[in-house]
Amino acid sequence: MLLGGDESLGSVVESAVGEAEAADVTVDRSLDDEPQPASGTNRKMMAAVAMPREFCIPRSCPIAAGHCGAPEAGTIWAPPMAAAARIVGAMGRLDRARIRDAVRMIDPVFLNTPQFECGSLSAALDCSVVLKVETLNPVRSFKGRGTETVMSNLAADGRYTSVVCASAGNLGLALAYSGGRRGFPVTVFAAETANPLKIERMRSAGAAVNLAGADIELPRVLAQEHAASTGSYLVEDSLDIGTCEGAATIALELVAADGNLDAVLVALGGGALASGVGHVLHELSPGTEVIAIQPVGAPAMALSWRSGAVVNTDTIDTIADGVAGRHPIPEVLQDLLEVVDDVVLVSDDTIKVGMRHLFDSAGLVVEPSAALGVAAVLEDRARFQGRRIATIICGSNVKRSDFERWVLDPRG
Ligand SMILES: Cc1ncc(COP(=O)(O)O)c(C=O)c1O
Numbered sequence: 554m555l556l557g558g559d560e561s562l563g564s565v566v567e568s569a570v571g572e573a574e575a576a577d578v579t580v581d582r583s584l585d586d587e588p589q590p591a592s593g594t595n596r597k598m599m600a601a602v603a604m605p606r607e608f609c610i611p612r613s614c615p616i617a618a619g620h621c622g623a624p625e626a627g628t629i630w631a632p633p634m635a636a637a638a639r640i641v642g643a644m645g646r647l648d649r650a651r652i653r654d655a656v657r658m659i660d661p662v663f664l665n666t667p668q669f670e671c672g673s674l675s676a677a678l679d680c681s682v683v684l685k686v687e688t689l690n691p692v693r694s695f696k697g698r699g700t701e702t703v704m705s706n707l708a709a710d711g712r713y714t715s716v717v718c719a720s721a722g723n724l725g726l727a728l729a730y731s732g733g734r735r736g737f738p739v740t741v742f743a744a745e746t747a748n749p750l751k752i753e754r755m756r757s758a759g760a761a762v763n764l765a766g767a768d769i770e771l772p773r774v775l776a777q778e779h780a781a782s783t784g785s786y787l788v789e790d791s792l793d794i795g796t797c798e799g800a801a802t803i804a805l806e807l808v809a810a811d812g813n814l815d816a817v818l819v820a821l822g823g824g825a826l827a828s829g830v831g832h833v834l835h836e837l838s839p840g841t842e843v844i845a846i847q848p849v850g851a852p853a854m855a856l857s858w859r860s861g862a863v864v865n866t867d868t869i870d871t872i873a874d875g876v877a878g879r880h881p882i883p884e885v886l887q888d889l890l891e892v893v894d895d896v897v898l899v900s901d902d903t904i905k906v907g908m909r910h911l912f913d914s915a916g917l918v919v920e921p922s923a924a925l926g927v928a929a930v931l932e933d934r935a936r937f938q939g940r941r942i943a944t945i946i947c948g949s950n951v952k953r954s955d956f957e958r959w960v961l962d963p964r965g
Pocket residue numbers: 694696721723724790791800820821822823824825826827875876920922923947948949
């Protein structure tokens with residue numbers, strides 16, 4: 554469902570909530586009494602009134618608290634409406650000066666990644682397709698930009714000696730890299746069903762990996778408990794502002810190299826990538842549409858964005874493990890409401906076709922999450938026809954047997 558120009562927001566929210574409830578999910582109705590904008594209000598304006606009643610500063614995250622301008626770590630801050638308006642005016646938790654600072658904190662191996670218009674993919678998709686390739690680095694995903702930012706801040710802060718996170722694999726691998734090179738022991742909690750290649754790569758990069766649960770949600774709780782009991786610093790992906798700032802540096806490069814982008818298509822999981830990239834584009838290239846994409850089998854953040862309130866889902870069913878979560882983080886949803894223009898859902902079958910296109914046209918071996926942008930074009934060709942778009946190729950940690958089955962075997 555898209556928000557049309559003259560559609561009543563009330564009906565949009567109700568219909569998205571209805572969509573969520575029909576999909577057997579839980580809607581957090583804590584925003585229900587918030588003022589509703591008049592009809593015709595666009596999604597970014599809606600963010601201005603959908604401010605969560607309380608802004609939670611993560612208790613284990615003094616640096617993130619500092620970024621938010623909150624009085625001190627460990628407090629729950631409930632801004633009055635005037636303060637809320639100021640926050641919205643400044644576009645959520647992100648700040649361009651801090652994003653520029655992040656560039657200097659990140660190992661150059663993650664920076665200035667290849668960006669080029671792929672002719673054969675453009676021909677296949679009937680639009681100009683710019684690829685921003687984030688896979689040619691030691692961790693094979695964009696997550697290194699965020700973990701470098703977090704760990705650089707943490708090393709300067711000096712209060713912590715170890716770190717922990719929950720991860721489907723790419724954050725854990727990136728944290729193992731960034732923590733390891735700064736002498737921090739790294740613990741990762743991952744699901745028992747996590748991609749074995751990612752688990753193996755995290756362990757070989759030096760992380761202590763613990764497996765529990767069927768998806769990312771139990772590991773998230775266990776990582777919080779681990780941080781509370783050991784004093785380790787908890788890197789909560791997308792909530793920890795450093796993860797968003799690091800991801801945002803991708804967009805600095807995108808706009809510096811290409812001032813003519815009609816749309817940027819971004820994979821959406823916890824939201825660090827979309828909120829970071831969206832923030833920079835919103836400020837530096839306001840005419841560029843920011844489109845975030847989730848798989849239909851893991852739509853929690855998409856449903857949340859559409860309804861303007863956190864929607865929790867019960868199950869996950871997708872091959873795109875990097876973007877699969879069930880419990881969106883309210884603060885990140887708020888950021889996304891402010892800087893993302895649209896969120897779309899795509900099927901796993903189309904994701905596989907997208908992976909095939911990237912392999913055939915660009916010679917790229919990518920994991921499913923990295924093909925979400927191409928999949929979005931494939932599912933709505935008319936929308937993108939003749940336009941200039943960019944998509945971020947955000948990871949390539951895919952098992953050989955999966956790649957063979959999904960991409961090389963025509964029966965898929
Ligand atoms: C390859 C890949 N793409 C996309 C994402 C989604 O990023 P985010 O969680 O910042 O939304 C992830 C998250 O780990 C990922 O590993």
